[in-house]
Amino acid sequence: MSELVKVAVDAMGGDNAPEEIVKGAVEAVKESSKVKIYLVGIEDRIKDELKKYNYPSQQVEIVNAAEVIETAEPPVMAIRKKKDSSIVKALQLVKEGTCDAYISAGSTGATLVGGQVIVGRLNGVERPPLAPLIPTEKGAALLIDCGANVDARSSHLVQFAKMGSVYMESIMGIKNPKVAIVNIGAEEDKGNALVKETFPLLRNCPDINFIGSIEARDIPAGYADVIVCEAFVGNVILKLYEGVGGTLIKKVKAGMMTSLRSKIGALLVKPALKETLKTFDLEQYGGAPLLGLKGLVVKTHGSSKAVEIKNSVLQCITFSEQKINDKIKEKITLENE
Amino acid sequence: MSELVKVAVDAMGGDNAPEEIVKGAVEAVKESSKVKIYLVGIEDRIKDELKKYNYPSQQVEIVNAAEVIETAEPPVMAIRKKKDSSIVKALQLVKEGTCDAYISAGSTGATLVGGQVIVGRLNGVERPPLAPLIPTEKGAALLIDCGANVDARSSHLVQFAKMGSVYMESIMGIKNPKVAIVNIGAEEDKGNALVKETFPLLRNCPDINFIGSIEARDIPAGYADVIVCEAFVGNVILKLYEGVGGTLIKKVKAGMMTSLRSKIGALLVKPALKETLKTFDLEQYGGAPLLGLKGLVVKTHGSSKAVEIKNSVLQCITFSEQKINDKIKEKITLENE
Known part of the structure; x- marks a missing residue:
C-alpha cells in the first residue's frame, strides 16, 4: 500500500x-x-x-x-x-x-x-500561483497566475514562468514549452512598469524557453504554452474567456433559431458542432493547481x-x-x- | 458654411x-x-x-x-x-x-x-483615455481606458468614469449610464491596490451612476455601460474579445464542416447566423475616441x-x-x- x-x-x-x-x-x-x-x-x-x-x-x-x-x-x-x-x-x-x-x-x-x-x-x-489550463486552438495553455497574488513583483513572475514550464513539460508532456508574458504590444519597450521590469529577467533565464510578449488576442490561437501574468490580469483573462465564450455560444444558438430554415439546419449541425465546441470548454481540463x-x-x-x-x-x-x-x-x- | x-x-x-x-x-x-x-x-x-x-x-x-x-x-x-x-x-x-x-x-x-x-x-x-465601444448582449459598452495610459492612478480612473458617462449619455443616448470598475471579485475588499483605492472615490462621485465592481465574465453580458479600468487591463480585455471571438467562430465553422449532414445544415443556418453574429462584431461600432x-x-x-x-x-x-x-x-x- x-x-x-x-x-x-x-x-x-x-x-x-x-x-x-x-x-x-x-x-x-x-x-x-x-x-x-x-x-x-x-x-x-x-x-x-x-x-x-x-x-x-x-x-x-x-x-x-x-x-x-x-x-x-x-x-x-x-x-x-x-x-x-x-x-x-x-x-x-x-x-x-x-x-x-x-x-x-x-x-x-x-x-x-x-x-x-x-x-x-x-x-x-516566494508566492504560489494558481495556474489553470485554458483551451487554445492548439490544445491547452497554462495561465499563471490567475488570481492568487495581486500586485505581484517581477521576481514572482520569473518563478511563475519556471514552475509553469515544469508543469507543462512533466504533466502535459510538452517538450521545452514556450513561455510568454502577457503584454499590450509585441515589442520589448511596450508594457507597464511590471512587464518592462520582468521582460529582461525572463529573457536572461537560462532554463526556460522564453519567446517574448504575447498580446491577449493571440492567447486563444495557442502561440504559447505558458502564459505568464500577474493575478489581476490573469483573472480577467480567465473570466473573459468564459464570458465571451458563453455569450457567443448563446448568440450562435439564437441565430440558429430565427427561421424555420435555420432551425432545420440547426438540427443537422448540432452533433458535429457539439463535438467541436467540447474541445474549447474550460471545464474539461479539470482543476487548477496552486503551485x-x-x-x-x-x-x-x-x-x-x-x-x-x-x-x-x-x-x-x-x-x-x-x-x-x-x-x-x-x-x-x-x-x- | x-x-x-x-x-x-x-x-x-x-x-x-x-x-x-x-x-x-x-x-x-x-x-x-x-x-x-x-x-x-x-x-x-x-x-x-x-x-x-x-x-x-x-x-x-x-x-x-x-x-x-x-x-x-x-x-x-x-x-x-x-x-x-x-x-x-x-x-x-x-x-x-x-x-x-x-x-x-x-x-x-x-x-x-x-x-x-x-x-x-x-x-x-489629467490623462486622455482611449475608449472603444465593445459589443455586449444588451448593445454596446464603453471600455475606458483600453491602452492610452499604463500605470494610471486612481484620480485618472475617476476622470475616465466621468468622461465615459458623458459619452454614453450624449452619443449613445443612454440615460444615467451604469459605471462599473473591472475587478476580480464583486466585493469592495477585492482587487489590487489601484482598484481598492479607486473604488471609494467612484462610490463618492456625485455625478455618475456607479454600480460597483464588474468581473470580466459579466462584461459581455452587458451588466454595465461604462467599464472603467487602467489601460493594460483594458487592452487585454479588448484584444481577448477579438481573440476568443475569432477562435470560437473558427471552431463553429470547422464543426459545421465535419460531416455531410452538418455541411447541409450549415448552408441552412448560414444567413441567420451571419445576421446574429454581426451584432457581436467589434468593428461595427466604428472608431474609438481619445477623450x-x-x-x-x-x-x-x-x-x-x-x-x-x-x-x-x-x-x-x-x-x-x-x-x-x-x-x-x-x-x-x-x-x-
Whole structure:
C-alpha cells in the first residue's frame, strides 16, 4: 500500500457536493489502482453517497469534518475559525504527510489562504500561483497566475514562468514549452512598469524557453504554452474567456433559431458542432493547481461534476509520479544568469 | 458654411488606405450635408481615388502631406520627425481650429502621442483615455481606458468614469449610464491596490451612476455601460474579445464542416447566423475616441473599411453637436464630495 498516491478530497465543496464529488472519487478509484482517496466532510452524508456504488473500498477512507466553509465567507477568518471544516481538515492531511494532494471545488479564497497557511510554501518559492489550463486552438495553455497574488513583483513572475514550464513539460508532456508574458504590444519597450521590469529577467533565464510578449488576442490561437501574468490580469483573462465564450455560444444558438430554415439546419449541425465546441470548454481540463506548495493543492470549478473530480485525481497521480515538486525546487533554486 | 462640422481624415492610415478611407469620406458627405472633410495625405493618390465618385465636392478638401507614419515606427520619434506626415498635419488642423475632429486608421501610438502633444488636453484633464465601444448582449459598452495610459492612478480612473458617462449619455443616448470598475471579485475588499483605492472615490462621485465592481465574465453580458479600468487591463480585455471571438467562430465553422449532414445544415443556418453574429462584431461600432482633448481625436481599426470611416465621421458630427467637450469640462471640474 505504501506506494499509493494519497489524495484528500473536500467532499463538501462546490455546487454539486457531496453527490458529484463522491461520485468522481469513486470513478477515480475504479479507474486507477494507484490512488487512495480520503473523502473529508460530514461522515453520514458521505456514507449515504458511497452506498450508491460498488468500488474497491480499501481505496477510499472517510475523514469526518463537521463544518463547511461557504464560498461567501471571508477566507482568512474562515480558515482560522472553522478548524473542523472539510477544507481545513483536508489541508491538514497534506500538511501532516498523510496525503500527497488536496482537491476542492469549494471556496477559492479558503483554498488559497489555507494552502499557504496550513500546507506552506516550498523552500525558495516566494508566492504560489494558481495556474489553470485554458483551451487554445492548439490544445491547452497554462495561465499563471490567475488570481492568487495581486500586485505581484517581477521576481514572482520569473518563478511563475519556471514552475509553469515544469508543469507543462512533466504533466502535459510538452517538450521545452514556450513561455510568454502577457503584454499590450509585441515589442520589448511596450508594457507597464511590471512587464518592462520582468521582460529582461525572463529573457536572461537560462532554463526556460522564453519567446517574448504575447498580446491577449493571440492567447486563444495557442502561440504559447505558458502564459505568464500577474493575478489581476490573469483573472480577467480567465473570466473573459468564459464570458465571451458563453455569450457567443448563446448568440450562435439564437441565430440558429430565427427561421424555420435555420432551425432545420440547426438540427443537422448540432452533433458535429457539439463535438467541436467540447474541445474549447474550460471545464474539461479539470482543476487548477496552486503551485509551489509542500504538497499538491488543486482547486476545481465550483460547478464541478464527477468527471472533473475524477480527472483532477488522475492529475494528482501524474503530479506525484513525476515528482513535480522536486523539479520545481531544483528550478527555483537555480539562479538567473 | 460656418456651422459645418469639420473633420480631418488621415487618408494614408490603415491597411486599406487610401482606397477605403477616401471611399468612406465620400459616403459620409453624401449622407450628411452637415460635414466638411479634409482628406490629408499624398495629393495625387487622393485625387485618383476621388475621381471614382460623384459627390458634393464643396464638402471635400485635400490637404497635401508627403510623408506617411508607419505602424511599426516608434511613435514619439515619428511625431517629432515627420512634420509633413498625414497624421501630424491632420492633428495640426485640429490644433489650429480649422477642424473640429480627427480620424485615423493608422498608427495608434502616433495618434495617442500626437493627440496629446499637438492637440493638447482640455483644462483639468489629467490623462486622455482611449475608449472603444465593445459589443455586449444588451448593445454596446464603453471600455475606458483600453491602452492610452499604463500605470494610471486612481484620480485618472475617476476622470475616465466621468468622461465615459458623458459619452454614453450624449452619443449613445443612454440615460444615467451604469459605471462599473473591472475587478476580480464583486466585493469592495477585492482587487489590487489601484482598484481598492479607486473604488471609494467612484462610490463618492456625485455625478455618475456607479454600480460597483464588474468581473470580466459579466462584461459581455452587458451588466454595465461604462467599464472603467487602467489601460493594460483594458487592452487585454479588448484584444481577448477579438481573440476568443475569432477562435470560437473558427471552431463553429470547422464543426459545421465535419460531416455531410452538418455541411447541409450549415448552408441552412448560414444567413441567420451571419445576421446574429454581426451584432457581436467589434468593428461595427466604428472608431474609438481619445477623450479629454481640445478637439475630437478618433482612432479606427487598422483594418477599417469605408463603412467604419463613414460611421466615425457621423459620430464626429454628433460629438460636435452634443458639445461633448463642454460637458466633459463641466463634469471634470466638479469636485468629488
